[in-house]
Amino acid sequence: MMILALATExxxxxxxxxxxxxxxxxxxLPEPGAVEAYAPDADVExxxxxxxxxxxERITRVLLEPDSPRIRAATADDPNE
Amino acid sequence: MTxxxxxxxxxxxxxxxxxxxxxxxxxxxxxxxxxxxxREHYRKVLVPRYAERHGGPxxxxxxxxxVMEESPLYMGYSLLVRGTQELLWDTxxxxxxxxxxxxxxxxxxxxxxxxxxxxxxxxxxxxxxxPNYTAAxxxxxMPGGFHTExxxxxxxxxxxxxxxxxxxAFGGLGPLNDELGVATAAAVxxxxxxxxxxxxxxxxxxxxxxxxxxxxxxxxxxxxxxxxAAPMLRYASxxxxxxxxxxHLSQQDATKTNYPDESFDLITSTLLLHEMPRPAILAxxxxxxxxxxxxxxxxxxxxxxxxEEPFDAFMMAWTTRHNNEPYERASGTxxxxxxxxxxGFDAADVFVVAQPGAYLEEVYQxxxxxxxxxxxQDRSLSE
Numbered sequence: 303m304m305i306l307a308l309a310t311e312x313x314x315x316x317x318x319x320x321x322x323x324x325x326x327x328x329x330x331l332p333e334p335g336a337v338e339a340y341a342p343d344a345d346v347e348x349x350x351x352x353x354x355x356x357x358x359e360r361i362t363r364v365l366l367e368p369d370s371p372r373i374r375a376a377t378a379d380d381p382n383e
Numbered sequence: 384m385t386x387x388x389x390x391x392x393x394x395x396x397x398x399x400x401x402x403x404x405x406x407x408x409x410x411x412x413x414x415x416x417x418x419x420x421x422r423e424h425y426r427k428v429l430v431p432r433y434a435e436r437h438g439g440p441x442x443x444x445x446x447x448x449x450v451m452e453e454s455p456l457y458m459g460y461s462l463l464v465r466g467t468q469e470l471l472w473d474t475x476x477x478x479x480x481x482x483x484x485x486x487x488x489x490x491x492x493x494x495x496x497x498x499x500x501x502x503x504x505x506x507x508x509x510x511x512x513x514p515n516y517t518a519a520x521x522x523x524x525m526p527g528g529f530h531t532e533x534x535x536x537x538x539x540x541x542x543x544x545x546x547x548x549x550x551x552a553f554g555g556l557g558p559l560n561d562e563l564g565v566a567t568a569a570a571v572x573x574x575x576x577x578x579x580x581x582x583x584x585x586x587x588x589x590x591x592x593x594x595x596x597x598x599x600x601x602x603x604x605x606x607x608x609x610x611x612a613a614p615m616l617r618y619a620s621x622x623x624x625x626x627x628x629x630x631h632l633s634q635q636d637a638t639k640t641n642y643p644d645e646s647f648d649l650i651t652s653t654l655l656l657h658e659m660p661r662p663a664i665l666a667x668x669x670x671x672x673x674x675x676x677x678x679x680x681x682x683x684x685x686x687x688x689x690x691e692e693p694f695d696a697f698m699m700a701w702t703t704r705h706n707n708e709p710y711e712r713a714s715g716t717x718x719x720x721x722x723x724x725x726x727g728f729d730a731a732d733v734f735v736v737a738q739p740g741a742y743l744e745e746v747y748q749x750x751x752x753x754x755x756x757x758x759x760q761d762r763s764l765s766e
Contacts, residue, residue: 366416
């Protein structure tokens, strides 16, 4: 599943970028050691969880809309039925 | 979703933690949102359409299969679940491989400590034959299964499973992945308030997730655990030591152990039976009867039944079709009390305790603890 692997990487990259920004906001340089040692507080983690969910919702949207025209079109004229 | 840190748990980089979090979120979302949507789609769209053409709803699992395998939604769901599973092992596996030498060294140190009596013990048997049913398949698509060794004194499978199952359950098994084991111990205590086991055996103990709760529930007991897989046992031994527990672990086949008759007061298993074909499960029950002292109890935490409703049965078998769980139906279709009676137990001494699936209630709504107590006086001897 190429999309899942890519989405995982996009999510990880976004969190890394966020870590950089959080460090900068605290007046720190995003050195490798600081990035590795960074632990998000509850607010940051909640925002990240919401961003993960949002990304997952976008990727899986077609599966969450069972009555979507795309799915109906794909099954309506099934010759096997 | 925070896993309790112990000496054997892998260290992860910033990005590995981020990947883990995404994969766990993906699993949770699929089970909590997409699975119910799929079920609704089946009931509201696929069943009426089928009924219109065939005069009634799909009446068998095969009919459901025909309907579902033509549904893009089901295909999407299947790709998503299987893809997430592969991604999970691949992601955690990379982190384990990176630090495998250090993990092996830690495990060796812990084993050396475990060897000095009080701290428990670890006995491996490289000559133990691996049953075909285990060797033939990588259970739940975990690369190499539980038994494969990729290095000397390997602990890869144990480290992979410990972190992997935590993400698989999106943290729902608790910080120590022990929720099912805690439930097993609690069910035994509740069902048999008088039980005070001196020796306990946990079958298929794996990383020890369900073994340590036995030590908590029965602090005076000597706790033994057996498993077919050496990498799991090495890991379990070191994990237990680092958490302050003394276990006696050995590499054995649960259907034919080397313990003498009547060695244990309590024998447990958690999520073991569904990884075994029916003949092996029946052999395991017979071995439990042989190993139990009079009044002793066997308690197995696993599927309690297999759904009869065609859609539920079809979806229950998803893991069999697509996630390398070939034997799952065998545990769900065991005959209670008959299969226990055949192993030597009395029908009146068989028990079943439903335990709603904590983290997968939607899907695994049929799990719990069941087993039997061995008669204080064996009727077959007194007759």
